[in-house]
Amino acid sequence: MRNEKLISALGNCINHCNYCADACLDEENVKMMKDCIRTDRVCAEVCSSLNQILATGYQNVQGLIDYCIEVCTACADECSKHEHDHCQACAKACRECVEACKAY
């Protein structure tokens, strides 16, 4: 499959963002997690679009890759502020996704 490495990094990032956003809701300090939940959601959404578009032959994807790098970086920065395992794992998945986007 074309773009397999980036598609795989995006899939991993989507799963971690969705899981982190939901797990944050069950944390004691949920009020502190609101930016994390919000950014997770946006990041999952953008990665999902890019994931699906990369599976097609559509060529002009650079604008979306640039935006994906911006959102994944913001999500990694936010998640890395929190010590919860799901936040740390999500930050890692977002950073790996940024690398895969840049390598594209």
Place this chain on the structure above:
Amino acid sequence: MRNEKLISALGNCINHCNYCADACLDEENVKMMKDCIRTDRVCAEVCSSLNQILATGYQNVQGLIDYCIEVCTACADECSKHEHDHCQACAKACRECVEACKAY
């Protein structure tokens, strides 16, 4: 609801792109419609992401709006080449979406 006008234009564009992509499959000259089907799909996907993100308080959406304008314009250009009603209606919905993005 915040961003109601743009969200509404995006919703209309998503529906027309999904409908046009599928209706193209049933056209006699389906081989000629392949760029239309492909661009419709990409356009629906990007509009859907932007639609969902605009409903949130996430602020840094300009990169996605710029990309959405690019994709909607490409989709309008492609659809307007074909005389099928669904293509013409889709081209119109895409152009209205571009206007709403620019007015944002």
Place this chain on the structure above:
Amino acid sequence: MRNEKLISALGNCINHCNYCADACLDEENVKMMKDCIRTDRVCAEVCSSLNQILATGYQNVQGLIDYCIEVCTACADECSKHEHDHCQACAKACRECVEACKAY
């Protein structure tokens, strides 16, 4: 466009669920809103799938319509417990969506 009435009700429900889920994050009592946020997210996701599939000629959608009724009902029940305007408006959109699904 085929299925226009249901597609429109789904679009409205998606927008309200996404908006309500995000607005709940900014409420003072966010901890009390976690089930609302979670159900809103699931409801938006299911409605979005059904919305996109109804635009196609795919015929066997009853299973997804039944599930959509189940999720929209759960979301309406949860949202109607809360007095915030976005919750009340979302409950209304969910109930209208249930009616449109049943009328399909």
Place this chain on the structure above:
Amino acid sequence: MRNEKLISALGNCINHCNYCADACLDEENVKMMKDCIRTDRVCAEVCSSLNQILATGYQNVQGLIDYCIEVCTACADECSKHEHDHCQACAKACRECVEACKAY
């Protein structure tokens, strides 16, 4: 992460369906591929919803899993009629997804 095995099977199925739907457009006999393209699209959409919902703590997912089994089975049946590598690979991914849904 919860539900990791099924989430992984769904991710793989989404990627194959999106790739197969698009690759079919470039086939010589695209007219013969229209049911394949249509079913691929529906299958990717349903798997994507289930994928995202399984990452949450929402409990009542059985209705969507049952529908996902129905759609993945239909997509596997359709794809397996065609000899293109992308169709055969997609049929396999769909069948693995059915197994993972049933094992849930």
